[in-house]
Amino acid sequence: MPGLTAYVGFYEICSPKKGEHVFISAAAGAVGQLVGQFAKLMGCYVVGSAGSKEKVDLLKNELGFDEAFNYKEEADLNAAFKRYFPEGIDIYFDNVGGKTLDAVLLNMRVHGRIAVCGMISQYNLDQAEGVTNLMHLVYKRIRLHGFSVRDHYHIHPKFVEFMLPYIRQGKIVYVEDIVEGLESGPRALVGLFKGLNFGKQVVDVSA
Amino acid sequence: MPGLTAYVGFYEICSPKKGEHVFISAAAGAVGQLVGQFAKLMGCYVVGSAGSKEKVDLLKNELGFDEAFNYKEEADLNAAFKRYFPEGIDIYFDNVGGKTLDAVLLNMRVHGRIAVCGMISQYNLDQAEGVTNLMHLVYKRIRLHGFSVRDHYHIHPKFVEFMLPYIRQGKIVYVEDIVEGLESGPRALVGLFKGLNFGKQVVDVSA
Numbered sequence: 001m002p003g004l005t006a007y008v009g010f011y012e013i014c015s016p017k018k019g020e021h022v023f024i025s026a027a028a029g030a031v032g033q034l035v036g037q038f039a040k041l042m043g044c045y046v047v048g049s050a051g052s053k054e055k056v057d058l059l060k061n062e063l064g065f066d067e068a069f070n071y072k073e074e075a076d077l078n079a080a081f082k083r084y085f086p087e088g089i090d091i092y093f094d095n096v097g098g099k100t101l102d103a104v105l106l107n108m109r110v111h112g113r114i115a116v117c118g119m120i121s122q123y124n125l126d127q128a129e130g131v132t133n134l135m136h137l138v139y140k141r142i143r144l145h146g147f148s149v150r151d152h153y154h155i156h157p158k159f160v161e162f163m164l165p166y167i168r169q170g171k172i173v174y175v176e177d178i179v180e181g182l183e184s185g186p187r188a189l190v191g192l193f194k195g196l197n198f199g200k201q202v203v204d205v206s207a
Numbered sequence: 208m209p210g211l212t213a214y215v216g217f218y219e220i221c222s223p224k225k226g227e228h229v230f231i232s233a234a235a236g237a238v239g240q241l242v243g244q245f246a247k248l249m250g251c252y253v254v255g256s257a258g259s260k261e262k263v264d265l266l267k268n269e270l271g272f273d274e275a276f277n278y279k280e281e282a283d284l285n286a287a288f289k290r291y292f293p294e295g296i297d298i299y300f301d302n303v304g305g306k307t308l309d310a311v312l313l314n315m316r317v318h319g320r321i322a323v324c325g326m327i328s329q330y331n332l333d334q335a336e337g338v339t340n341l342m343h344l345v346y347k348r349i350r351l352h353g354f355s356v357r358d359h360y361h362i363h364p365k366f367v368e369f370m371l372p373y374i375r376q377g378k379i380v381y382v383e384d385i386v387e388g389l390e391s392g393p394r395a396l397v398g399l400f401k402g403l404n405f406g407k408q409v410v411d412v413s414a
Contacts, residue, residue: 097341101341111358116341116345117345118345119341119342119345122342127339128339128340128341129337129339130336130337130338130339131337131338131339131341132334132335132336132337132338133335134304134308134323134326134335134338135304135326135329135335136353137323137351137352137353138323138324138325138326138353138354138355139353140353141352141353141354141355141358142352142353143350143351143352143353144344144350144351144352145348145349145350145351146343146345146346146347146348146349147345147348148345148348151318151348
């Protein structure tokens, strides 16, 4: 599922082109890590954000991202994007919404595309944060597209055909976070919202 | 220009289908009035909003909209959309942004499309209003697309070929607001931001 979500979101929703500038939030997550690797395979410049030093290291050292940063250490996200994308962002793969999306909008390039896969920063708020920079959709003619893998199950065979050679050749790696025993499930679920997991959070109930 | 903008925004950006439910803000404006008539020609159900009784009457009685309402008289826009679109909105042609866009998002249908032509409610604010309901982009897999007619000048011949027969047959009408004399220009410009104009605001400097 995360693999197909990443495939659909990047190739079908973002219409990527070689050399484009790609930003991915929650980039060490189950979907984000694959989007980043797909974008690198296409010859894009790829930056990811995550919530810990360990995740940032994983993105840069294991998953081949050009750059990565810990969003919790950035007091001014707009300044961070200006630093990592002095020429602007063509594609934003959005897993978090909220303040990150708002700052990205300021830094998008003309004809940019934003795939909205999730908005995890907003799920547990009583009142969602307001996004104030939507005027940039008009200034820069940006497409912002929410999607669900549920609408795209029919391309699963195409996805498998695409993925298998890369996995066999070791050109795509996939990090999972496995906890043991059903009793670990609730803690693992809460951890998702705190950003404690690396990649797909799996609970092994046979342990 | 307003004609080509309406044509591009509706046919190219909104991907309309027969029978879909269409909402247009600033519907008595230069672009909105044509979008509504295009949508009616396609067999859509069409509702427009405007800022005065005279404009609402124009939309319903002269331009063939199914329904129209004065947004200034609606204390709760969400309730207004529920009344006019009990089954939800497929296409929103957005000329105003802000609170209207936020309330529309609550009432969109799955796979809805929003063309963002302008956000006139936001132009003169020191700080844009926050849009809080963007999660619905994911829930309903909505596409929100800013556009500019500047990117689409090449389809002008196709547009003229499409429009001429309808205009000759009187199936599309076009309301303009003409003030006389260059000295009327500044007042007419300010009037645009106050919503005083009907359709395209023209200043006739030969008068």
